[in-house]
Amino acid sequence: MSGHAKILNEWGEDVTPHFLIGAFKVLDIALREGTRYAVFKDKSPSCGVYRIYDGSFTGKICEGRGVTTAILRKYSISLFSNEQIR
Template sequence: MIIVSSCLCGINCRYDGSNNLDTRVLKLLNEGKALPVCPEQLGGLATPREPCEILNGSGLDVIEGKATIIGAKNNDITSSFLKGAYETLKIAEGIGATTAILKARSPSCGVSKIYDGTFSSTLRPGNGVAAELLLSKGIKVFTEEDLEDIKL
């Protein structure tokens, strides 16, 4: 079983209330091969919500208490992102997921590149909080941008 970002299945859970439908991911869901999760909603954040970015680090730094996640209005919402990441991990372990397909560049789900915390659309190296936590537990994590390169 694969866990996938809910927004990639067409569920309107993005920060702005929309989705990032990817028909390849939706096909996995329709075939019963995937379970959708939204770490941000699992952390208790509403939809819609203000955009968020990791300030001064990456998902690993957030997990280690060295960085924070801030909203565009400069409020600290780190605890919600951490809660959502751990809830996502609990679901992944509960269904025996070995693979995740998550939304690129997200402060929760991004893999390899995330926004830098300045809300200027500048990318930096790093993973989102949920992606980092899943990787640390041996779950292979990809984004929708990697689907051409992986075999499912």
Template sequence: MKVIVSACLAGDNCKYNGENNLNQKMMDFLQSHEIIKVCPEVLGGLPIPRPSAEIVEGQVMNNEGKNVTEEFILGAQRAFEIVQKENPDLIILQSRSPSCGIKQIYDGTFSGRKIPGHGLFAALCIEAGYKVLDIEDIDEYLSR
């Protein structure tokens, strides 16, 4: 099985704060599968670390008030090109991210409040019909 994962979930220090979201349960499950790591934000040219960003009225703004929509769109497109080239069996993405969020994203107020929605990369994958899993649903997925 070929699986694309958010690079931060695989332990790459590519989160906005320079850290990662290593998910050992996911990594244990994937050890016998082909893993392809992507970080749309890095692919879009954003640095590590970088100011946190949220989607505000259709635009991606960082917490310093800078519009980074162009970088997020570019990163989503570049990551999606990898998806199209690799044609994975499964895509596992980080929750709530403005790039990778599947079920929810932050509401754009930088208050921690969540709303239903997709990150830019996740939306491309979902709309194209790929099997996409929110990392928060890994336990449920593995119990099937």
């Protein structure tokens, strides 16, 4: 997630602060537990590892990272998409 990206709900309301709160809670747990690897649901605005929905609410997918995965990557936690796991 870039420094200026916002997450808007279907009514155009900025819900970014809620996503950031959740992401930092996940980071706190991961650091406390010594997490080195994690599997997340791709396409999610929070958990997308490689792809996320584009925010148009049309189902269109684009390359990008979710809020939580972007933060965890900064702390060297290796991330995998659920689509990589069989």
